Amino acid sequence: MGTAVTQSPGRSHANGIQGLLFDALFQDMQEAAVLADPDRRIVRTNAAAEALFGYAAHELAGQRTAVLYANEDDFLEQGRRRFNPSAKPSHEGYRIAYRRKDGSTFPSETIGSTLRDETGAILGYLGIVRDLSEQSRIEACLHDLYAVSTDQQQGPTARIDAMLALGCDFFGLPLGIVSRIEDRVYTVAHVAAADPGPGVGDQFDLGQTYCWHTLAADDVVAFDHAGNSEITGHPCYRTFQLETYIGIPLLVDGVRHGTLNFSGWQPRSQPFSDSDREFMRLFARWIAFEISAQRAFRQIEAARARAEAADSTKSRFLATMSHELRTPITGVLGMIDLLETTDLQTEQAGYVRQIRECTQGLLALLNDVLDLSKIEADQLSLELVPTDVTALVRSVVATFSAAAAQKGVAIEVRAPAASLLVETDPTRLRQILLNLLSNAVKFTPHGQVTVALDLAETAAATAWLRLSVRDQGPGIPADQQEKIFEAFQQADPTVARRYGGTGLGLAISRRLARALDGDISVSSVPGQGATFSVALSVPLVDSDIAMAPAEASAQAHRAPALPEPGQTRPLRLLVAEDNSVNAMLLDAMLGRLGHRVTIVGDGVAAVEEATGLETYDAAIFDLQMPLMDGEQAARRIRAAGDPISRLPILALTADMVADCAQSCDLTPFDAFLTKPIDWQHLTATLARVVAEREAAEDGPTHAAQRPPGVHLPLLDRAQLDALAVSLGEGWVKSFVGEAAQTLADLGRAATDDAAAGRHQTATDHLHSLKGTALNLGAPRLAALADWLGRLTDGDDRPATGPDAAALRLFADTVDATVGALNDIAAPAETGSERRGHPG
Numbered sequence: 001m002g003t004a005v006t007q008s009p010g011r012s013h014a015n016g017i018q019g020l021l022f023d024a025l026f027q028d029m030q031e032a033a034v035l036a037d038p039d040r041r042i043v044r045t046n047a048a049a050e051a052l053f054g055y056a057a058h059e060l061a062g063q064r065t066a067v068l069y070a071n072e073d074d075f076l077e078q079g080r081r082r083f084n085p086s087a088k089p090s091h092e093g094y095r096i097a098y099r100r101k102d103g104s105t106f107p108s109e110t111i112g113s114t115l116r117d118e119t120g121a122i123l124g125y126l127g128i129v130r131d132l133s134e135q136s137r138i139e140a141c142l143h144d145l146y147a148v149s150t151d152q153q154q155g156p157t158a159r160i161d162a163m164l165a166l167g168c169d170f171f172g173l174p175l176g177i178v179s180r181i182e183d184r185v186y187t188v189a190h191v192a193a194a195d196p197g198p199g200v201g202d203q204f205d206l207g208q209t210y211c212w213h214t215l216a217a218d219d220v221v222a223f224d225h226a227g228n229s230e231i232t233g234h235p236c237y238r239t240f241q242l243e244t245y246i247g248i249p250l251l252v253d254g255v256r257h258g259t260l261n262f263s264g265w266q267p268r269s270q271p272f273s274d275s276d277r278e279f280m281r282l283f284a285r286w287i288a289f290e291i292s293a294q295r296a297f298r299q300i301e302a303a304r305a306r307a308e309a310a311d312s313t314k315s316r317f318l319a320t321m322s323h324e325l326r327t328p329i330t331g332v333l334g335m336i337d338l339l340e341t342t343d344l345q346t347e348q349a350g351y352v353r354q355i356r357e358c359t360q361g362l363l364a365l366l367n368d369v370l371d372l373s374k375i376e377a378d379q380l381s382l383e384l385v386p387t388d389v390t391a392l393v394r395s396v397v398a399t400f401s402a403a404a405a406q407k408g409v410a411i412e413v414r415a416p417a418a419s420l421l422v423e424t425d426p427t428r429l430r431q432i433l434l435n436l437l438s439n440a441v442k443f444t445p446h447g448q449v450t451v452a453l454d455l456a457e458t459a460a461a462t463a464w465l466r467l468s469v470r471d472q473g474p475g476i477p478a479d480q481q482e483k484i485f486e487a488f489q490q491a492d493p494t495v496a497r498r499y500g501g502t503g504l505g506l507a508i509s510r511r512l513a514r515a516l517d518g519d520i521s522v523s524s525v526p527g528q529g530a531t532f533s534v535a536l537s538v539p540l541v542d543s544d545i546a547m548a549p550a551e552a553s554a555q556a557h558r559a560p561a562l563p564e565p566g567q568t569r570p571l572r573l574l575v576a577e578d579n580s581v582n583a584m585l586l587d588a589m590l591g592r593l594g595h596r597v598t599i600v601g602d603g604v605a606a607v608e609e610a611t612g613l614e615t616y617d618a619a620i621f622d623l624q625m626p627l628m629d630g631e632q633a634a635r636r637i638r639a640a641g642d643p644i645s646r647l648p649i650l651a652l653t654a655d656m657v658a659d660c661a662q663s664c665d666l667t668p669f670d671a672f673l674t675k676p677i678d679w680q681h682l683t684a685t686l687a688r689v690v691a692e693r694e695a696a697e698d699g700p701t702h703a704a705q706r707p708p709g710v711h712l713p714l715l716d717r718a719q720l721d722a723l724a725v726s727l728g729e730g731w732v733k734s735f736v737g738e739a740a741q742t743l744a745d746l747g748r749a750a751t752d753d754a755a756a757g758r759h760q761t762a763t764d765h766l767h768s769l770k771g772t773a774l775n776l777g778a779p780r781l782a783a784l785a786d787w788l789g790r791l792t793d794g795d796d797r798p799a800t801g802p803d804a805a806a807l808r809l810f811a812d813t814v815d816a817t818v819g820a821l822n823d824i825a826a827p828a829e830t831g832s833e834r835r836g837h838p839g
């Protein structure tokens with residue numbers, strides 16, 4: 001319905017009491033009002049409208065209202081909708097943008113109505129305009145605040161800082177602070193400052209701050225020109241000289257925390273409005289929420305730090321435990337190996353077998369616990385290599401067949417005859433199958449276990465590798481079928497008693513399967529056996545690629561096998577091992593195999609020994625040793641120069657391969673062995689590295705025929721100088737001259753005897769030559785004499801005796817040493833005499 005008036009809307013017609021009343025109401029209205037004629041030309045505006053649009057009344061009178069619209073289109077649209085004679089009456093506000101005289105625009109809410117006389121004829125239009133600039137500024141700021149508060153990329157501290165910056169923008173002030181107030185001390189907790197302002201952590205006496213007033217009011221306090229306010233005499237104004245300030249107490253989780261405030265050094269052109277105050281209240285709630293979140297965040301961070309510290313303690317503990325437990329177990333297993341090589345009565349042999357089984361069980365458990373903790377700490381390292389899974393399955397089944405058959409259980413393999421080549425981690429896949437198969441055999445009293453393998457190709461390059469193990473055991477009740485995959489869980493409490501086990505196998509297997517991009521599931525009807533199925537998504541492999549060997553070591557499951565003495569040729573071995581039991585074990589076992597072993601207890605001694613007079617065919621170094629670890633010792637040897645630097649060195653450790661591979665560099669080693677020592681493997685490795693070295697050198701010479709000490713100096717002048725000091729220069733000269741002659745004679749005799757096969761006399765000559773050389777300070781010759789002595793009549797003697805090259809080297813060294821000694825005995829004269837009397 002239109003607004004019916006009895007007068008036409010022009011000022012000239014407003015007369016009488018009604019006219020006066022209309023004038024008064026129209027002029028004093030808080031809202032801006034614009035009166036227009038039926039043609040939409042402005043007839044009259046009130047003071048609020050003139051202030052809002054920035055025009056004087058006469059500037060607007062007679063203009064079309066289009067002058068007030070920000071967009072011409074809106075003017076036309078509103079004409080069609082409501083400012084026309086047939087428009088339906090409406091008092092609903094609509095949003096529209098207007099333009100001020102200075103060109104700036106502002107959003108508004110307008111109520112537009114038609115004015116009609118009693119007959120319904122149109123008299124004009126009235127628009128009542130409310131400025132929404134302030135409201136939309138608040139809305140925009142709230143929108144930004146919302147965006148900040150939901151930004152999960154940032155932590156609460158960054159969010160509070162961003163909110164303070166928004167507040168500074170909103171109020172147009174350079175300084176925003178969140179303070180923490182405790183015991184009258186004001187601490188800056190967060191700050192946004194355009195200029196260098198206070199910093200986080202700065203502290204002030206609360207009584208000196210503007211916030212003292214805020215806390216006293218317990219609500220928003222605002223000054224738009226403090227110098228003109230009641231606080232000019234207060235210390236806060238005297239100290240900080242801030243003209244503009246708006247602040248509010250902060251309540252966090254219902255407890256007073258501090259304040260939120262914005263301030264600046266200039267007075268504010270506009271006083272703070274009620275909307276500003278309301279906005280501060282809203283802002284304070286938002287900030288309080290973030291502070292509360294910040295607290296929770298810090299608590300969580302602290303808890304996480306504690307958990308991480310505990311986790312790293314656990315990892316360190318496990319690493320230490322790995323070494324400390326595996327080392328003695330290695331010793332025990334080794335001693336059992338040795339014990340079994342002695343003559344045992346049947347009863348004793350039975351006891352020894354029992355000890356072996358218990359010890360192997362202990363080692364398997366230790367490995368399981370370490371495996372599981374490594375998987376849980378995300379430290380499992382996979383080695384994906386091309387693998388023939390058919391061969392792998394058959395080899396795992398082979399390790400079980402004998403034990404299963406003894407129990408009356410047959411193992412059937414259903415796998416394609418041809419190789420199935422995929423990329424996977426063979427060690428881990430083997431571990432999964434070993435677990436499943438050992439359970440199947442363990443739980444099946446008699447009957448059959450079936451292992452099935454197939455490959456379902458999915459895309460061109462990948463496939464599902466499906467492996468299942470079906471048994472005829474008691475089966476697993478439905479409610480237990482998930483539980484058994486948890487660590488330390490067994491289907492029922494009697495299992496451990498009847499079958500043993502710890503409940504770790506399936507937990508590890510499932511985690512391994514998941515790490516290998518697959519899973520394990522079980523289906524079972526109690527009383528009718530169980531089927532465990534593994535499905536892994538695997539890349540297919542080109543059949544030309546070299547396969548991982550199907551026969552990897554499975555120590556805990558393998559029956560011990562000791563190499564027979566005489567299986568390989570005797571070697572000179574240097575063993576560095578600090579654990580006395582293991583040292584004894586290595587000495588005894590390697591000795592039993594026919595090798596000659598020198599044992600040292602630390603890395604420093606190992607380097608000394610390897611670079612000394614003795615020549616070794618190979619060395620075995622424990623990685624963890626006092627004074628110098630195995631890796632460092634091996635590096636020193638590699639840097640010692642030929643031929644010592646080419647000494648084959650095996651690393652030996654009680655740690656798991658993966659652990660060690662992460663923590664130490666194995667490059668200076670020729671091979672890597674873990675404890676407990678697999679003697680077959682050690683024997684084969686030794687043979688391999690020695691053969692490799694010989695192949696790399698001048699052909700297959702007897703290793704012992706490689707001369708030692710050729711890197712030693714011909715003469716050790718320090719030793720001769722010491723002799724000169726104690727015995728006198730003259731005596732030394734005559735002694736050296738005589739001794740040189742003796743060396744020359746002994747050398748010739750020894751070479752002749754050795755060449756003629758007179759071993760005993762050759763050895764005797766060499767022995768006294770070695771003594772003389774040592775006394776004279778001729779270490780290279782001493783080393784060669786010792787070496788030739790062993791080749792001639794010692795343990796190292798090759799079938800054919802010392803070869804021609806060895807004898808030639810020896811003779812040359814004798815000549816060089818004698819020449820050098822003669823130079824010392826009679827340097828100038830002897831030299832010139834010799835030159836005068838050649839031959």
Ligand code: ADP
Pocket residue numbers: 435439440443471473474475476484489490491492495496500501502503504505506507530
């Ligand atoms: P463990 O065999 O050392 O107890 P596992 O994790 O391998 O640990 O197995 C957990 C439990 O699952 C076993 O104790 C047993 O109760 C049940 N289980 C595993 N395999 C079979 C099976 N083939 N038949 C029946 N029960 C089984």
